[in-house]
Amino acid sequence: MEPKNKKVVWNIVQSWWILLNFVIFMNWSSFVYIAIRVKSKRWAIWSVIYTVSCFVGISMVASFTHPSWQTNSGMALLIISWIVCFFHSIIVRKEFLLRLEARALLSRKEDYNLKRQLEDEYGIDFDMPTAQSNQPAPKTTTAKDRVVRQSTPGE
Template structure:
């Protein structure tokens, strides 16, 4: 017996085709039946193979005497094919029941698609409620590591002019303050402010301060990025966050000996 989810009565009722294999002449019909029901071409080919002795019998019927050797060959071939078809049928019965059960489970879904095609083709809508798709099974959730469902914060429904300013700030996006802040001046920013820029960090920030003191200030963002060796996509991220103020004159280097009078 097969291990499908159907009951024993369903399995027996769907196995009536095996009775054809008990007939020595029409044993091949069973394979054409199951091949057509589950749309399996391989079983139809076996049906055609088992039908060859029957075809040969129809061809030689009336042309030869019953004691001729042609009848002996056809008789032995029919006997061998009959025994082989019976064994073959019982071996594939389990696979046939599985395939048949899958087709029956998919049939409502196929009807649902066919209804939709007909409705779109004729521009009508059936009164009957659409069939729910049977292939969508609920996904089992493990009892370990379940993530709690996020609690959505409700937005006040009263008019905006009646909401207190503090409550408006509570529902405002967190990034508003960052977007509306003033850009950082590269020639006046501290190392902490420069370290907060995308792709800079504390090490490059200290290097930027040293280079700024050495050359007296940055002339442009490209000057800043070239001295630090920043990549082009990092520069594009920094561009809306910074500004370049007037640069100071570089400190003068005095050479020679100092004379104290």
């Protein structure tokens, strides 16, 4: 069992992607990140939705003359999608952290299984300390106020 404050620090560090939502034109990138990180198709779809709404809103604002319904609609789309994305990322944070932890545990389990498979194939034990060499340790002697390290083979 991990100490509670270590887990809290891990949760905070792993939630850095929520800060991407504070940049209004980059809010969609938070869902791209979490979709890639935990390999979630559902969040990848949400990232596409937020990306399209962001760029459609930007293009509507930039393409039409400013006091027009298209510009107003584009700005509304941009702001609404930004706010929805922000609250959506706060809602999915807990699930993301659990999925991330599950993937880490799965990775450790796969490593353990691979080690056991290699132990069976090669007849080795990864948990056993490394064997000592049969070669003698080098001897240290002094010669005219200098320390000289000598090794003699075969002793």
